[in-house]
Structure formats: structure tokens, C-alpha cells
Amino acid sequence: xxxxxxxxxxxxxxxxxxxxxxxxxxxxxxxxxxxxxxxxxxxxxxxxxxxxxxxxxxxxxxxxxxxxxxxxxxxxxxxxxxxxxxxxxxxxxxxxxxxxxxxxxxxxxxxxxxxxxxxxxxxxxxxxxxxxxxxxxxxxxxxxxxxxxxxxxxxxxxxxxxxxxxxxxxxxxxxxxxxxxxxxxxxxxxxxxxxxxxxxxxxxxxxxxxxxxxxxxxxxxxxxxxxxxxxxxxxxxxxxxxxxxxxxxxxxxxxxxxxxxxxxxxxxxxxxxxxxxxxxxxxxxxxxxxxxxxxxxxxxxxxxxxxxxxxxxxxxxxxxxxxxxxxxxxxxxxxxxxxxxxxxxxxxxxxxxxxxxxxxxxxxxxxxxxxxxxxxxxxx
Numbered sequence: 001x002x003x004x005x006x007x008x009x010x011x012x013x014x015x016x017x018x019x020x021x022x023x024x025x026x027x028x029x030x031x032x033x034x035x036x037x038x039x040x041x042x043x044x045x046x047x048x049x050x051x052x053x054x055x056x057x058x059x060x061x062x063x064x065x066x067x068x069x070x071x072x073x074x075x076x077x078x079x080x081x082x083x084x085x086x087x088x089x090x091x092x093x094x095x096x097x098x099x100x101x102x103x104x105x106x107x108x109x110x111x112x113x114x115x116x117x118x119x120x121x122x123x124x125x126x127x128x129x130x131x132x133x134x135x136x137x138x139x140x141x142x143x144x145x146x147x148x149x150x151x152x153x154x155x156x157x158x159x160x161x162x163x164x165x166x167x168x169x170x171x172x173x174x175x176x177x178x179x180x181x182x183x184x185x186x187x188x189x190x191x192x193x194x195x196x197x198x199x200x201x202x203x204x205x206x207x208x209x210x211x212x213x214x215x216x217x218x219x220x221x222x223x224x225x226x227x228x229x230x231x232x233x234x235x236x237x238x239x240x241x242x243x244x245x246x247x248x249x250x251x252x253x254x255x256x257x258x259x260x261x262x263x264x265x266x267x268x269x270x271x272x273x274x275x276x277x278x279x280x281x282x283x284x285x286x287x288x289x290x291x292x293x294x295x296x297x298x299x300x301x302x303x304x305x306x307x308x309x310x311x312x313x314x315x316x317x318x319x320x321x322x323x324x325x326x327x328x329x330x331x332x333x334x335x336x337x338x339x340x341x342x343x344x345x346x347x348x349x350x351x352x353x354x355x356x357x358x359x360x361x362x363x364x365x366x367x368x369x370x371x372x373x374x375x376x377x378x379x380x
Contacts, residue, residue, distance in 0.1 A: 005126075005136050005139070005140070006126075007139075007140040007143055007144075009143060009144050009147045011053065011147060011150050011151065011152055012037075012148070012150075012151045012152065013151075013152040014037060014151060014152065014153050014154075015153075015154060016153055016154045018037075019035045019036065019037050019042075019153055020035060020036045020037075020250050020253050021033060021034075021035050021249040021250060021253075022034045022035060022036050022041060022248075022249060022250050022253035022254055023164060023218055023246060023247065023248050023249060023250075023253075023254060024246075024247040024249060025164060025180065025244055025245075025246055025247075026244065026245040026246075026247070027244045027245075030046070031046075032044070033046070034161065034163075034164060035153065035158065036250070036253040037151055037153075037158070040160050041160070041161055041162075041163055041253070041254075042151055042153075042158035042159060042160050042161060043158060043159055043160075043161040044153065044156055044157075044158050045156065045157045045158065045159060046156060048156065048157040049155055049156065049157070050152055050155050050156075050157065052157060053150070053157065058113075059157070061113075061118060062074070063075060063146075063147075063150070064076055064117070064118065064121055065115050065117035065118035065120075065121050066113070066115055066117070066118070067115075067117065067189075070149070070159050070160075070161075071159075071160065071161050071162045071182070071184060071189070071190045072146075072149040072159075072160055072189055072190040072191060072192075073188075073189040073190075073192065074117060075143060075146050076117035076118075076120065076121055077117070077189065077192075078142060078146060080117070103116055103119075148160075149190070149191075160190055160191075161182065161190075162182035162183045162184045162190060163182065163183045163217075163254060163255060164180060164181070164182055164183075164218060164246075165180075165181055165182060165183050165215050165216060165217060165218060165258065166178055166179070166180065166181070166215070166216040166217075166218065166220065166221055166224055167179050167180070167181040167213050167214070167215055167216075168213070168214045168215075168216065168224050168228060169212055169213050169214075170212060170214070170228060170231070170233045170355075170359075171212070171233075171237070173232070174232055174233055174234055174235050175233060175235045175236075175237050176228045176233040176234075176235065176236055176237065177236065177237045177238070178221075178224065178225070178228075178236065180244050180246070181215070183215060183255075183258065183261065184205045184206045185204060185205045185206060185207055185208040185213075185215065185261075185265060186204055186205055186208070186261055186264070186265065187204065187205050188203065188204075188205050188206075194316060196314070199271075199275055200310055200314070201268060201271045201272055201275070201310070201313075202268055202313060202314070202316070204265065204268055208265055208268065208269070209269055209272060209349075210352075211266065211269050211349065211352040211353045211355070211356040212352050212355075212356070214262065214356070214359060214363075215258045215261065215262060216257070216258065217254055217255045217256060217257050217258060218246055218248050218254050219248060219251050219254055219255070219256060219257075220257060221246075223363075223366060226366070227359070227362060227363060227366060230362070231359070231362070257367070259321075259360070259363060259364060259367070260321055262356075262360055262363075263321050263324050263325050263328075263360065264313070264319065264324065266328055266353065266356055266357060266360065267309060267312075267313050267319075267324050267325075267327070267328045268313060269349075269353055269356075270309065270328045270331045270332050270335075270353060271306065271309060271310055271313065271331070273335060273346070273349050273350060273353060274302055274306045274331055274334075274335060275306075276343075276346050276349075277302065277335050277336075277342065277346060277350070278299055278302050278303070278306075280341075280342055280343055280346060281295065281298060281299065281340060281342075282295065282299065284341050298337070301334050302331070302334045302335065305327065305330040305331040305334060306331055308327055308330075309324075309327040309328060309330075309331050312324055312327055325357075325360070328357065329357055332350070332353055332354055332357060335350045335353075336350050
């Protein structure tokens with residue numbers, strides 16, 4: 001059964017001088033400041049003083065049950081994952097844990113900000129303080145770890161954030177767009193790690209499968225533009241109605257580049273496309289009885305490099321970058337053959353993957369010998 005308990009948590013409090021301003025993004029609504037505190041990057045919520053964290057406040061409820069509000073999700077996401085660990089074939093989902101699953105009904109007003117997570121939290125029974133009970137103490141510890149995503153700097157709330165970055169999109173024959181984003185493509189939640197889907201392919205973050213997007217550190221704006229120009233993408237398309245100015249206050253507080261992350265992302269994209277291609281080939285060809293031996297050979301042609309790459313990708317951050325790049329290219333080279341019928345969208349994804357791999361090679365070749373500190377670990 002899911003139940004609420006009361007636990008006291010201290011939020012880390014820093015003086016301004018104990019932190020390092022990494023970057024400031026200026027836009028129509030004002031400035032957004034990112035600061036490095038210890039090993040992580042935090043975003044200042046300048047409108048939010050310390051008393052916004054008091055129990056029952058909108059901020060406190062958001063931390064509990066509005067997963068989309070922050071890059072680290074909500075605490076109810078931690079609770080739900082624990083509930084799913086108790087699931088079984090006979091009791092799937094949250095059915096093994098009372099109060100964990102509460103879908104919104106038509107009577108729940110969307111304008112109230114109520115989420116299914118918050119509804120489950122509100123409906124669960126209160127069991128007092130987390131005291132000597134070992135299991136309750138463990139959950140108190142987990143909540144304390146979750147609240148490490150929050151910091152105070154001179155009385156202003158800061159929240160841990162994915163690193164801000166540039167996202168460049170190349171649109172043949174000659175158009176490019178350069179926008180600000182955050183490096184949220186590598187994992188769904190900060191610190192949440194990566195799970196494998198039913199096919200054994202890692203689950204990454206937002207828009208990870210869009211191979212036409214390339215991600216650059218805020219330290220790399222000039223390099224991103226130069227590479228696009230070099231490939232003939234000289235016309236810039238402005239997506240936004242306002243210009244955002246970026247001030248990098250401390251280059252060493254940001255990643256020097258995202259080549260390692262991009263190499264891993266394209267490897268996962270190749271595995272995903274290979275799975276789609278194999279299913280499409282099998283679906284179109286299986287009715288041809290006389291061609292089944294050829295089909296088996298073709299699927300094995302894709303399957304051999306796919307298995308090699310999958311085994312390396314499963315090592316996550318420990319994967320050797322050069323081996324990962326070569327195995328991705330080996331798999332990509334098997335995905336399209338003359339005369340095969342593929343869905344146009346699949347053919348487009350293969351073309352985008354091949355272009356992205358070529359761009360990544362060009363990007364590696366353009367890197368200076370001496371650079372800023374090595375890229376930080378994904379999600380820092």
C-alpha cells in the first residue's frame with residue numbers, strides 16, 4: 001500500500017560566492033542564469049524565494065507530482081517506479097500497490113493543475129512521521145536524495161537542469177536553423193539512468209531519434225555555424241519571434257563538446273532503424289515462399305552487426321567511442337539495398353542517419369588538438 005509520512009528534509013543553502021555562474025540566457029521575459037554547484041548544473045528561479053518550498057505550496061506539490069515541470073521529474077515518479085518493480089503478470093502496473101494508480105476523471109478540472117500523480121498522492125492515507133520503521137526510514141532517505149535536485153543560493157531557489165545547448169537542424173538543400181535547447185535527448189530524467197525497452201534498445205530522452213538534429217555546447221556556436229556553412233547550409237531560418245542572447249560566463253562550467261553523446265545517440269538510432277527495416281523487409285517478403293532463403297540471408301546481414309552494436313550500447317557510458325562509431329557505420333551500411341521496398345519514412349530515417357554520421361566525422365576532424373576540459377558525464 002502507498003501511504004504518506006512526514007519527514008524533515010534540509011535543502012542545501014549556498015552563498016553566491018560558493019557557486020560558479022556558468023551561463024546567462026537573455027530573452028524577452030528576462031534572464032535565466034545557470035550555475036554550477038558541485039558536480040551539477042542548476043537553473044535559478046529568480047521569481048521563487050525560499051518560502052515557496054513550504055509544505056502544501058504549489059512548488060512543493062509540483063515537486064511531488066508534476067513530472068513535466070522539472071528535468072528531474074517528480075518524487076511520485078520514484079514511487080511509481082518502485083511500484084512497477086512489484087508488478088507481475090497476474091498483477092501488472094500498479095495493481096499490486098494500493099493507491100499508487102489514480103487516473104483523472106472527467107470531474108477533475110484540467111485547469112486545477114491536478115495530475116494523476118498528485119491525485120494518487122492526495123488520496124493515499126497519512127501515517128504520521130517517518131520514525132524507527134526501517135522501510136519508512138528508507139523512503140525518507142530517498143526523498144532526501146530527491147531533494148538534492150533543489151538548492152538555495154542567497155535565498156533564491158535553484159533547480160537541477162539539463163545543460164543548455166545549441167540545436168542545429170540542417171534542411172536540404174541549403175537551409176539551417178540554430179536554436180537553444182537543453183541536452184535532454186540522452187535521458188528522460190536527470191539522474192534517472194537509462195532502461196532498456198522490450199527490444200533491448202536503451203530508452204533515451206526527448207527527440208533522441210531525430211537524426212537531423214545536431215547538438216553543440218554553448219562553447220561551440222562558431223564551430224556549429226562553420227560546419228553548416230562548409231556543407232552548404234548557408235541560409236539561416238529563424239524559428240522564434242525573438243532573439244536570445246547567450247553569455248558564457250565560465251566555459252569550464254559547461255561541456256566542451258557533445259561528440260561522445262552524439263556518437264551514442266546515433267548508435268541507438270541505428271539500432272532502432274535496423275529493427276524497423278528488418279520488420280518491414282520480413283513483412284513484405286514473407287509471402288514469397290521461394291524467396292525465404294534470400295530473406296533469411298538478408299535478415300542475417302542486418303542482424304550480425306546489429307547484435308554487435310547492441311552488446312556495446314548496453315554498456316552505456318562505458319562504451320568505447322571509436323568502436324561505437326565504427327559499429328554504427330557497419331550497421332547503417334546494411335540498412336538499404338537496391339530493389340527493396342521500404343516505407344518512405346523509413347528510407348528517410350536511413351538517409352538522415354547516414355548524413356548525421358558523415359557530419360559527425362566532419363565535426364571530429366574540425367576539433368582543435370587542445371580544447372577546454374573533457375566533456376562532462378551525460379546529464380551533469
